[in-house]
Amino acid sequence: MMRWLLSDSVRLGRIGRALGALTLIAVLTLVNQKPPVVEGLDPWFLRLSIALALTALIAANIRALGLLPRAAQIWAVWVELFLGLMAFFWSFDLSFAFIARKIGFLITQGVAMTLYISALSILIATAIALVGAVAKLSRNGVIYGLASFYTSLFRGLPLLMQIYIIYLGLPQVGYVIGAVPAGVMALSLCYGAYMTEIFRAGIEGIPRGQTEGATALGLSPAQSMVLVILPQAMRIIIPPTGNQFIAMLKDSSLVSVVGVWELMYLARTQGQTEFRHIEMLITASMIYWLLSIGLEYAQGRIEARFGRAHVR
Amino acid sequence: MSADPLVTLTDVRKSFGAFVALSDITLTVARGERVVICGPSGSGKSTLIRCINGLEPYQEGRITVGGRLLGLEDDLVRREVGMVFQSFNLFPHLTILGNCMLAPEWVQGKSRAEAEATARRYLDRVGILDQAGKYPAQLSGGQQQRVAIARALCMAPRLMLFDEPTSALDPEMVKEVLDVMTDLAREGMTMICVTHEMGFAQAVADRVVFMDRGRIVEEAPPAAFFSAPQSPRAQEFLAQLLH
Ligand SMILES: Nc1ncnc2c1ncn2[C@@H]1O[C@H](COP(=O)(O)OP(=O)(O)OP(=O)(O)O)[C@@H](O)[C@H]1O
Ligand SMILES: [Mg+2]
Numbered sequence: 001m002m003r004w005l006l007s008d009s010v011r012l013g014r015i016g017r018a019l020g021a022l023t024l025i026a027v028l029t030l031v032n033q034k035p036p037v038v039e040g041l042d043p044w045f046l047r048l049s050i051a052l053a054l055t056a057l058i059a060a061n062i063r064a065l066g067l068l069p070r071a072a073q074i075w076a077v078w079v080e081l082f083l084g085l086m087a088f089f090w091s092f093d094l095s096f097a098f099i100a101r102k103i104g105f106l107i108t109q110g111v112a113m114t115l116y117i118s119a120l121s122i123l124i125a126t127a128i129a130l131v132g133a134v135a136k137l138s139r140n141g142v143i144y145g146l147a148s149f150y151t152s153l154f155r156g157l158p159l160l161m162q163i164y165i166i167y168l169g170l171p172q173v174g175y176v177i178g179a180v181p182a183g184v185m186a187l188s189l190c191y192g193a194y195m196t197e198i199f200r201a202g203i204e205g206i207p208r209g210q211t212e213g214a215t216a217l218g219l220s221p222a223q224s225m226v227l228v229i230l231p232q233a234m235r236i237i238i239p240p241t242g243n244q245f246i247a248m249l250k251d252s253s254l255v256s257v258v259g260v261w262e263l264m265y266l267a268r269t270q271g272q273t274e275f276r277h278i279e280m281l282i283t284a285s286m287i288y289w290l291l292s293i294g295l296e297y298a299q300g301r302i303e304a305r306f307g308r309a310h311v312r
Numbered sequence: 313m314s315a316d317p318l319v320t321l322t323d324v325r326k327s328f329g330a331f332v333a334l335s336d337i338t339l340t341v342a343r344g345e346r347v348v349i350c351g352p353s354g355s356g357k358s359t360l361i362r363c364i365n366g367l368e369p370y371q372e373g374r375i376t377v378g379g380r381l382l383g384l385e386d387d388l389v390r391r392e393v394g395m396v397f398q399s400f401n402l403f404p405h406l407t408i409l410g411n412c413m414l415a416p417e418w419v420q421g422k423s424r425a426e427a428e429a430t431a432r433r434y435l436d437r438v439g440i441l442d443q444a445g446k447y448p449a450q451l452s453g454g455q456q457q458r459v460a461i462a463r464a465l466c467m468a469p470r471l472m473l474f475d476e477p478t479s480a481l482d483p484e485m486v487k488e489v490l491d492v493m494t495d496l497a498r499e500g501m502t503m504i505c506v507t508h509e510m511g512f513a514q515a516v517a518d519r520v521v522f523m524d525r526g527r528i529v530e531e532a533p534p535a536a537f538f539s540a541p542q543s544p545r546a547q548e549f550l551a552q553l554l555h
Contacts, residue, residue: 209397209399209401210401210403212401213397213401213403216365216390216394216395216397217390217415217419217463217467218387218390218415218467223419228414232403232405
């Protein structure tokens with residue numbers, strides 16, 4: 001059976017496509033719970049017909065895309081899926097007038113606060129990660145113990161819990177803390193813990209000979225780290241760190257639970273008075289996506305910059 | 313031995329955990345002297361040379377360079393001792409010039425202009441000035457090792473340590489590196505070289521130190537050592553080397 005399947009790639013492709021089409025037809029038939037009612041037609045027949053038509057459309061589309069060059073394919077897929085997403089949102093019967101009325105405030109207050117919290121937390125988390133990584137590579141047991149306890153605890157607790165614990169718990173021991181500082185502190189500590197591991201792996205990825213070469217030249221441990229090891233480790237560190245930045249941007253929405261007026265909080269509250277929740281949630285989602293795309297772009301630029309010094 | 317010792321090792325013992333890598337090492341190197349260290353693999357040659365600039369700590373005995381005690385004044389010693397590694401250990405993210413300027417700028421506190429002038433002078437001396445703007449990965453192995461030598465010389469060291477500087481090179485590149493080292497010796501640099509290049513040892517060395525299992529087994533001028541080794545271990549080793 002296996003041999004029969006693998007012996008002929010054309011046949012295998014046909015079988016694969018046929019199976020894919022059948023699955024798609026079956027799923028579309030079963031999932032469609034609200035087919036249009038047409039007198040004298042069996043509803044199941046109608047569902048099946050719609051599924052067949054859709055499947056034929058998708059198949060034709062895939063075939064047409066196959067004729068394009070690669071770059072055009074990528075663009076076409078993005079445009080099609082984006083239009084599909086828009087059509088999906090359209091189906092909610094959104095009030096664009098309401099969105100237009102609120103979007104200014106979502107951006108000036110919500111996006112501004114989200115960016116402020118994220119940027120500040122990213123900066124602090126990076127500083128923590130640098131110190132944490134060096135501590136985790138330390139031969140001193142006390143320092144290693146501190147660093148490993150920290151990463152274990154803050155990677156082990158849900159971020160939401162950390163926000164609550166810091167905001168509600170610190171006042172218990174006498175430190176009253178505002179909602180924004182509490183949010184920034186929780187995000188910094190949590191992401192600092194993840195990034196500590198990323199930085200540590202990056203530093204460990206540099207061969208020992210580099211440190212020895214620097215030491216033999218008389219450079220101090222701190223100079224070796226900053227001038228020799230870190231610039232090389234950056235290449236290893238930047239891609240996963242960029243992912244952390246993007247994740248942090250979205251996780252900053254969790255601080256809405258302590259009442260910080262950032263994007264998520266506004267998205268949840270602005271729609272309440274007029275029962276326009278979906279409008280606000282979709283708008284905020286699109287804004288988060290746009291911001292992430294911006295970060296992805298920045299990440300690509302930085303990677304290109306740090307890659308340049310290593311021309312082969 | 314000599315009236316003017318630069319390096320002294322006295323009853324040095326070094327172990328990695330339970331494994332004894334060096335024992336009873338006593339050795340003096342005079343200013344301007346060239347010493348070649350050889351011996352079978354695992355005999356402790358690298359460990360010995362790495363103890364002399366504090367890359368490895370030692371447990372017993374004393375090592376001094378220019379009167380400074382290793383284990384106590386490692387920073388000061390390293391500023392005056394250059395080291396060349398088998399695997400070059402150039403910094404891949406810096407240009408050739410950047411590699412040579414780093415320590416003069418950051419350790420000696422020279423200005424950029426001064427550091428660059430020094431770097432260019434030594435790169436010229438090892439015949440590689442025209443590659444100054446390139447990155448290490450763009451150079452051949454022999455060129456990289458010559459850069460590594462220039463980088464060490466930029467610190468104006470009193471002593472140069474070499475740990476098998478030609479072992480990682482293709483045969484046709486060995487000579488260009490040995491030529492640079494020979495020139496350096498002619499100019500009176502104090503050198504301790506771990507190498508199995510017998511031609512180099514015979515032409516340049518004042519003394520050959522033969523090591524086996526963490527001990528110095530034999531010390532002799534190169535002519536005597538290569539023609540009539542005293543210990544059976546050295547005889548065996550040389551027979552294999554010639555083979
Ligand atoms: N960091 C270390 N930890 C444990 N053992 C080590 C370490 N470094 C070296 N050794 C051991 O010490 C001994 C001497 O090593 P060393 O590198 O000095 O030998 P060598 O004479 O330079 O050999 P080669 O000619 O192969 O370079 C070896 O047996 C080696 O396994
Ligand atoms: Mg060795």
